Amino acid sequence: MRRTARGIAVLASATLALSVAACGGEDKAAEEQPKVDPASLTAELTWWDTSDPQNEGPAFQELIAKFNQTYPNVKINYQSVPFGEAQNKFKTAAQAKTGAPDILRAEVAWVPEFASLGYLYALDGSELLSDESDFLETPLASNKYDGKTYGVPQVTDSLALMYNKELLSKAGVSEPPKTWAELKTVSQTVKEKTGAEGVYLNPAGYFMLPFMYGEGGDLVDTGAKKIVVNSDQNAAGLKIAKDLIDSGAAAKPSANDSYGTMMTLFKEKKVAMIINGPWEVNNVKSAPTFGGLENLGIAPVPAGSARAGGPVGGHNYTIWSGMPQEKVDAAVAFVKYMSSAESQAFLSEKLGLLPTRKSAYQLAPVQNNAVVAAFQAVNEAAVGRPWIPEAGQFFGPLDQMATEVLIQNKDPKAALDTVAKKYKAEVVPGYGL
Amino acid sequence: MTTVTADPAPAPAPPGRSARPSWLRRSWEKHWYAWAMVLPVVIVLAVLIFYPLFRGIWLSFTNLTEANQVAEICTRSITGGEVCKDNPNKWEFVGLDNYLRVLTGEVGEFWQWTGTTLIWTFVCVACHFGLGLGLATMLNRPMRARGLYRVLLVLPWAVPAFVSAFAWKFIFNERFGLANAALSAVGIDPVSWFADRWTSLFTAIVTNIWLGVPFMMVALLGGMQTIPSELYEAAEIDGASAWQRFRSITLPGLRPVSMTVILLGTIWTFNMFPIIFLVTEGQPAGQSEILVTGAYRAAFEGIRNYSLSATYGVLILSILLVFSVFYRQALRKQGEVW
Numbered sequence: 061m062r063r064t065a066r067g068i069a070v071l072a073s074a075t076l077a078l079s080v081a082a083c084g085g086e087d088k089a090a091e092e093q094p095k096v097d098p099a100s101l102t103a104e105l106t107w108w109d110t111s112d113p114q115n116e117g118p119a120f121q122e123l124i125a126k127f128n129q130t131y132p133n134v135k136i137n138y139q140s141v142p143f144g145e146a147q148n149k150f151k152t153a154a155q156a157k158t159g160a161p162d163i164l165r166a167e168v169a170w171v172p173e174f175a176s177l178g179y180l181y182a183l184d185g186s187e188l189l190s191d192e193s194d195f196l197e198t199p200l201a202s203n204k205y206d207g208k209t210y211g212v213p214q215v216t217d218s219l220a221l222m223y224n225k226e227l228l229s230k231a232g233v234s235e236p237p238k239t240w241a242e243l244k245t246v247s248q249t250v251k252e253k254t255g256a257e258g259v260y261l262n263p264a265g266y267f268m269l270p271f272m273y274g275e276g277g278d279l280v281d282t283g284a285k286k287i288v289v290n291s292d293q294n295a296a297g298l299k300i301a302k303d304l305i306d307s308g309a310a311a312k313p314s315a316n317d318s319y320g321t322m323m324t325l326f327k328e329k330k331v332a333m334i335i336n337g338p339w340e341v342n343n344v345k346s347a348p349t350f351g352g353l354e355n356l357g358i359a360p361v362p363a364g365s366a367r368a369g370g371p372v373g374g375h376n377y378t379i380w381s382g383m384p385q386e387k388v389d390a391a392v393a394f395v396k397y398m399s400s401a402e403s404q405a406f407l408s409e410k411l412g413l414l415p416t417r418k419s420a421y422q423l424a425p426v427q428n429n430a431v432v433a434a435f436q437a438v439n440e441a442a443v444g445r446p447w448i449p450e451a452g453q454f455f456g457p458l459d460q461m462a463t464e465v466l467i468q469n470k471d472p473k474a475a476l477d478t479v480a481k482k483y484k485a486e487v488v489p490g491y492g493l
Numbered sequence: 494m495t496t497v498t499a500d501p502a503p504a505p506a507p508p509g510r511s512a513r514p515s516w517l518r519r520s521w522e523k524h525w526y527a528w529a530m531v532l533p534v535v536i537v538l539a540v541l542i543f544y545p546l547f548r549g550i551w552l553s554f555t556n557l558t559e560a561n562q563v564a565e566i567c568t569r570s571i572t573g574g575e576v577c578k579d580n581p582n583k584w585e586f587v588g589l590d591n592y593l594r595v596l597t598g599e600v601g602e603f604w605q606w607t608g609t610t611l612i613w614t615f616v617c618v619a620c621h622f623g624l625g626l627g628l629a630t631m632l633n634r635p636m637r638a639r640g641l642y643r644v645l646l647v648l649p650w651a652v653p654a655f656v657s658a659f660a661w662k663f664i665f666n667e668r669f670g671l672a673n674a675a676l677s678a679v680g681i682d683p684v685s686w687f688a689d690r691w692t693s694l695f696t697a698i699v700t701n702i703w704l705g706v707p708f709m710m711v712a713l714l715g716g717m718q719t720i721p722s723e724l725y726e727a728a729e730i731d732g733a734s735a736w737q738r739f740r741s742i743t744l745p746g747l748r749p750v751s752m753t754v755i756l757l758g759t760i761w762t763f764n765m766f767p768i769i770f771l772v773t774e775g776q777p778a779g780q781s782e783i784l785v786t787g788a789y790r791a792a793f794e795g796i797r798n799y800s801l802s803a804t805y806g807v808l809i810l811s812i813l814l815v816f817s818v819f820y821r822q823a824l825r826k827q828g829e830v831w
């Protein structure tokens with residue numbers, strides 16, 4: 061999850077750069093006429109934004125300025141909080157019942173956890189969920205806990221295969237690989253013909269999920285309350301990843317700082333393919349040596365024997381339960397504005413972020429955005445994660461396992477058995493093995 | 494050394510004896526000012542040390558976590574109203590469960606972390622002391638630009654630990670780092686520093702040595718300057734060699750200082766959190782984790798586990814207590830008082 065977060069921050073920054081050229085376009089965020097006079101709403105709201113302050117932040121602040129054109133008396137206190145700190149900071153403040161923000165941009169895995177602790181308003185019955193069916197199902201699912209909905213999806217994302225078009229065509233490869241087997245061949249061809257490395261796999265739990273999902277595996281079965289992380293499917297998926305490294309098709313990953321290494325190598329054209337999310341698009345685009353968006357190919361993650369799919373990530377708007385009741389109307393108006401199809405289209409145009417509303421995908425700025433179009437196919441194949449309060453804790457043991465298998469050559473099945481035991485002892489004691 | 498002592502402190506009164514109150518009263522009447530003087534210190538110690546300490550020990554016998562700390566969890570609805578439900582698994586007293594789970598390895602890797610911590614502490618302190626002593630000896634004689642050398646050698650101490658940690662982490666970066674570039678330049682294959690438990694620990698130890706030597710050097714240099722120079726002159730007249738002078742004058746003369754700094758260094762290194770946390774991040778796969786970083790990860794990632802972190806705290810404290818008791822005994826045998 062930590063890695064996801066980092067990735068998301070990077071993504072955010074990348075998308076911002078994309079959008080600069082597109083500024084000034086249609087500002088048609090003419091939202092439907094509110095029932096009450098917007099000027100009569102008076103409140104001061106604090107918003108903790110966890111997006112990248114350099115790349116994404118300004119676009120959100122621009123949106124706030126637009127919001128204030130309609131709601132002049134709702135003052136939004138914009139605070140940029142580093143993604144990595146926000147979760148603990150919010151929990152500490154919410155528990156102390158003071159100092160927490162009225163509105164928080166929460167990562168998808170945080171919402172069930174905060175909700176289970178009573179830190180969030182349940183939004184059922186409010187205007188925010190009146191058009192619930194417009195939201196994409198999977199991102200919305202991350203806001204549900206115990207039958208109630210605690211947030212509104214802001215952006216969604218998933219892992220994709222990102223490739224260097226120039227290197228692939230130099231190697232004589234016209235199509236990005238569609239299966240792991242093809243990925244191996246393409247990698248080896250790239251290595252032989254261009255001298256660059258074929259693919260770099262980040263040895264972290266989150267980045268191993270496409271391999272496990274590809275064989276039909278998962279971490280836990282929330283319906284049957286069963287830990288299934290040590291299934292044969294997952295072991296088979298990890299064997300594919302390990303074979304990529306052992307055969308020399310994939311670069312030898314480092315145990316420490318592998319994410320940064322992966323990005324540096326990709327930006328410097330020393331590796332042709334990586335598996336990463338839309339949050340890195342702007343970073344890659346702005347790299348001086350890479351060759352901009354024209355050189356960046358985006359394709360769904362390669363398929364295993366069962367399917368192709370990456371994990372669903374993203375962020376949601378949530379409202380702190382400690383916020384006084386009299387501010388509710390203003391908070392609802394703000395979140396409603398920020399998550400409207402027009403606002404999502406604006407962010408998509410500016411930053412390349414993926415909207416969470418079906419209607420937003422019908423709007424011109426989204427439809428004309430090549431990055432969004434490329435990631436839309438990716439997101440359709442994305443696999444929902446188990447939305448339970450403990451979900452954030454799944455990745456610590458999984459990260460260890462990834463290092464053990466990919467770097468220290470431990471047997472995948474044995475490593476997964478250890479993960480399963482840790483889940484049972486430390487994460488979800490109520491689940492069966 | 495002479496110490497000025499007032500009357501011995503009164504012993505606590507055993508309960509239930511009628512003869513005692515008068516004794517207590519007499520003591521109070523005679524020494525009330527002493528009690529009054531001591532009171533602020535007692536209060537400060539109680540608030541800052543004893544209350545947190547005993548609360549921590551108490552927590553380690555419960556299963557308190559962030560999720561089960563409140564008796565009821567209330568969910569506020571945006572449309573007004575609040576639903577409160579009894580917390581189904583409220584925290585409770587669990588006796589020694591936490592200790593059993595930690596010591597049997599059901600949760601975390603206590604014994605591996607302890608082993609790594611002991612190796613880490615021993616190697617670091619030995620190198621700190623050895624290098625610090627060597628540098629202090631070299632600087633403890635007249636030479637040109639001595640002040641400059643001292644300033645340069647103290648510099649690592651002045652740099653914030655996290656800055657040095659990140660710098661060293663980058664030096665050992667497997668692809669872009671200076672260490673592997675230097676190895677390649679002399680024709681040695683680059684090393685995957687963080688792929689193996691021992692090379693990974695090595696990077697952290699190197700970082701910590703770089704950080705810790707200045708303190709030892711300054712402390713020992715201070716100690717050396719208190720050794721009377723007459724001793725050296727007399728030894729020289731008697732024909733003692735430099736090595737003999739070092740062994741028979743410098744080392745014994747330094748003992749009061751070195752015993753203290755070794756004890757301090759041991760405790761600091763044992764609990765040195767940032768270096769392992771930032772340089773190796775516990776890689777590979779948690780194998781270079783020491784007790785404090787392992788306990789941090791176990792307790793503060795995800796839903797915070799207060800009782801488990803308290804258990805680790807008590808265990809770490811006990812290890813250090815045992816160490817200090819043995820250390821004090823060893824010192825007392827040598828006739829040191831501190």
